[in-house]
Amino acid sequence: MTKYKYDFIIIGGGPNGLCVAAYLSKAGQKVVVLERYFEVGGGLATEEVTLGGFYHNTHCIYHMMVDYAPPYQDLELEKYRCKYIYPDLQVAMPFPDGKALCLYSDVERSCDSIAKFSAKDAKVYREVFHKFKLFMDEFLAPGTYVKPLPTLEAVVGMEKTEIGRELSEYQHKSPKDIVYEHFENERVRTLMLYLSCHWGLEYDNGGLGFLVPLMLNRAVNSRLCLGGSHRLSNSLSRVIQEPGQGHLRGSVRIKRIIVENGAAKGVELEDGTIYEADKAVVSSIDPNQTFLQMVGEKNLSRDFVDKVKNWHWEKWSLCSLHAALEEPPNFAAAAGNPDINKAFMYVLGYETPDDVIHHFQAIEKGEFTQNVAFNCAFPTVHDPSQAPKGRHTASMYEMAPYNLKGGAEKWWDRKVREVHEEAFLATLRKYAPNLTKDKVLWTYFVAPIDFANKYLNMVQGSYKQGAYEIFQMAFNRPNDECSVNRTPIKNLYVCGASVNPGGLVTFGPGYIAANTIAEDFKITKWWQEPKYITEAIKKGYFGEP
């Protein structure tokens, strides 16, 4: 039987797995990343799924923590050819009457756009923009990269600072309440509600209200990875594979994590190959696979098994359509504001907050809305290298239920797919009338079931490995025993999107896990904590400094 020996075995080569591997291998540890898919990167995928030469970022396209996530600086990713474009016009929401609501990276320009709908909302937006930026700088961003405190301590801690107190006020409110309290105009409310919720917050549920400021702040801080999202994973891979450092292995099928006397010793593959871990096994995949399938219930307490089994997948997944286009979109609304054709994210198909709410209600029932509404991007407008010369790509992402009425299997029905695809294109044409059928060269439809089939850890299309719910966040993500990366199995660590603080390529779980592991194994940290995090810790936001 073939045996390999490493210090650390990382299960899963998504952003967090690669992040941990990069930090540890740069620290001189012998590391191997074992990935089931043939390509590492997970959601950092750029693929030619329509026509030759057309690159599609089939999962993640809006990179939203480039300005804060420590790995970019620590690992010098720019040196490894990972570069970003930061489009000025971040979000555009055109309406059928030719008007459009625009959010720019520049707050004043956003306010000018909002003022066309409501002067009061423009004023409020300016205020909350600065307030949310402060929340972000002081608390929310550093909080993404520090270990979570037990819930009670966290609550007590928050009450001790002014920002903490302000944020706790948001915490208990639902996104809808927050948006309605702040904004009066229907269209402004529509956009703000969508931006607050679409990454996974329920519009009418309190408890995670502190994420609304984060979502609205991040909505104007998205960046596009030059050459496609996969370039980020490529640069991480190259860091890991620097001479004498870590190894990557793809198309690997893991049978089990070897546990002896309550400690992880390595992993065994389906073909019998053994990878021994001298120090630890680090899993970046979902708790279900890590614990129930790979560790096995017999190695875990009943109580812990129950916790894992009670894990909630996300209430909605994504249905996406990727298209190869003959020409770039020309939005009807661009007649009034030429910037509209150069936005990064478009939100199309919603006109009132009720449209957004009805969408959520339809999802709950496993249904589609009458008009398909979604966000979309045309990366080639900003980075022509992602398509053949003069040609363009579009990626549309609709919130959609995994369980359609009649069962998830319904997503297999080619008719369902074709009809839904037509609906996507009809919405797009409503706003960008030049994109007639003949201008759409080819399409690629990805239903929630397709997400789940491609990546086993996106169960039921859960692209964050699990829902954002109050009992699945912070110290409870994935549960109170694992949220600081350690698990009931000695030398088994977790570091994926199902771990605090969550998904969406923030590198939070991976960065924190690298720190936890370095501390536990007395590995000298070659990296330095970013100043903004150190400052936040000093101020006592995350417990006694």
Added chain:
Amino acid sequence: MADASFDVVVIGGGHQGLIAANYMAKNGCTVGLFEQRRELGGGACTEPRPASGFRGNPCAHVAGFYASPCNQDFKLHEKGLNYIFPPVNSSMVFPDGRCIVSYRSLIWDKETGLMAPQQDIVEKNVKEVERISPRDAEVLAWFAQGKVWEWGFAAMQVLWNPPALPGEFDPVEALLNDPNSGLQRRHQFMTCTEFVSDFFESNELRAHSLRMLGSQGIYPDDVAPLTLYLITVPMQILGQGGGVYEGGTHNLTHALQRALSEQGGKFFVGADVDEILVKNGRACGIKLADGTQIEAKKMVITSIVITQTLARHLRNVDLGPQGAEWRRKIAKLRVDRGQIFWGHIAFHELPKYKAEAWNPDCGQGRWIFMGDADIEYLDREYRFRNQHIRPGQWPERLYLWEGTDSKWDPSYAPPGKHVALLEEMAFPASWRTEKEWMQIKKEAPDHFLKEWQKYAPNMTWDNVIAANIDTPWDIMHRSDNFLEGNWGLIPGTPSQWGAMRPIPEFAQYQIPGIEDFWMASGSCHFSLGLQGWAGYNCYKRIAQKLDLWKPWEGRMY
């Protein structure tokens, strides 16, 4: 002052470039490899097609690479490169419900790379043919007694070595000089139809052979290099085919890249090389499109197609008195073979072939060819393919090739679902407009399914989840290397073969007058799918010249 410096700079991160890079790294050189595209791999690429959760290989499928010494030289199986050898090598199914099934008769050892023939299986294959044509079974039995091994050995020697030097015979040419070889001089001037008709009497065996030769980029009316005949007829029918790549052809890329990284080599994607820098007659580096300059202390190796090398990378280099003539010849290379429809259909239920009544194993073929035994039609159809396929206009019959790797590799499709790769012959990309190709591409699945149903009636639209059939237009846009959508960079026609590929002056992987510049490119001898011949053979010439590591000494090639 260069922005970076390596001993060896490699242009192009397809498998040929990666192979050359690995051998140079093995010699202790620092290596920097520069790829224009988003991802290494060239034709060794795998994508989630035609729907997410399925896998498809948009450029190549056959795993002939198992025969490459790189497997052992770089322990590629430890780095994720594994093969599957389905027990049924190929099937040819006929509309009347009969079929020819060839079982795999070579067993490969992954540690040594050696192949052990299974004589009992060879005989089983002869018996299968006997059911169709007792006379042709006798011919195959004669092959099986020795000729097929002798010819196969000679063909492998030709493919895994640089072309013969002027005045030398290559091992296949040597067969022609041997009165007992079973081959005569006239064979090298025969068209495919003549060649297969010379050996086989039945149109079934002839049609099967001709369709397989189509997959080598040669049509019934073409004269092909003799070596290509020998590796196709009768080897394939006797079961000496390759395998498939576990998990997809892109695993070949990853294994080679990891081998390179683990030897200290560096690779760069999205790095568009604009120029090869030549000073005092010596290749000394490259310049990227973004202006970055990279120094090559020892050599520059390119794996790019020769047309681009001359027209772009060496556009500012004086190639001497014959330069203009060379450029003219290269610009005139033949490019009208090697274009195909090649794509994927995802479906619920495996095809149920009518011919399973004749032989239940026919649906288990690694390759399944479908067509009737009408060689006149096949000849006419492929000769005039260009005229026969237009938007709204398709030939009355197709000759499909099916490969469904999800049958033996669960990673290709979700549980219970399947994905097939289908092939038919096409023509150069520029012979239709983009709009026409899009229309043809939209129509292709319907025509493919209609044809498929003649042989497997359950392959209707009801069974289909999604389809995406690539045309030469797609392939051409994937990489500038695939001229006109050609999968072998340039076709392997007799005038562009061996010591004449791409032109005699460049056939030894060098351009006269430029020192330290090597071409590990498929436009030199030889490229056909993912075999790695050019990369390996180029390295052989480099090693001979510079007296480097010669791992081939003491082994077959």
